[in-house]
Amino acid sequence: MTAVRFDHVGVSVADLDVQKKFYGDALGMTEVEEHLEMPDAGVRTVILRAPDGLKIELIERNGSESQEFADAFDGAGVQGYFHWALYVEDLAESFAAILAAGATAVSPPAPAMRAGATFAYVKDPEGNLLELIQPAR
Numbered sequence: 001m002t003a004v005r006f007d008h009v010g011v012s013v014a015d016l017d018v019q020k021k022f023y024g025d026a027l028g029m030t031e032v033e034e035h036l037e038m039p040d041a042g043v044r045t046v047i048l049r050a051p052d053g054l055k056i057e058l059i060e061r062n063g064s065e066s067q068e069f070a071d072a073f074d075g076a077g078v079q080g081y082f083h084w085a086l087y088v089e090d091l092a093e094s095f096a097a098i099l100a101a102g103a104t105a106v107s108p109p110a111p112a113m114r115a116g117a118t119f120a121y122v123k124d125p126e127g128n129l130l131e132l133i134q135p136a137r
Helices: 016-027 091-100
Strands: 009-013 031-038 041-051 057-063 083-087 105-110 118-123 129-134
Touching: 009 016, 016 041, 016 057, 016 091, 031 057, 091 105, 091 118, 091 129
Parallel strands: 009 057, 083 129
Antiparallel strands: 031 041, 041 057, 105 118, 118 129
């Protein structure tokens, strides 16, 4: 097999403009790498990139249905992707900043299973789960 590396994650959203602003404010993903509008299909997409290379594709489709997870593990009751995990340098600082940008706390910073690591879960403005992980120092 040839070398494999991560490129981006795609998230279906109800409001592309709101989510674009959130991910720009919360994670510094302000560079538009790609933008596509297909009016006949009711689809708009954008791939956002942060200065460090982190990318997300936001996809808005007319009539899409939302899903809501009550807690960090609720999504495991539905098959498919249910959260996106990101390493952060300072969990307390990142948790506060992402909440200030419009996220909702799901579980506050706590010790992780990995020795010395900590983690927290938040929801973006549309309820998509993000896990923030500060690795052991």
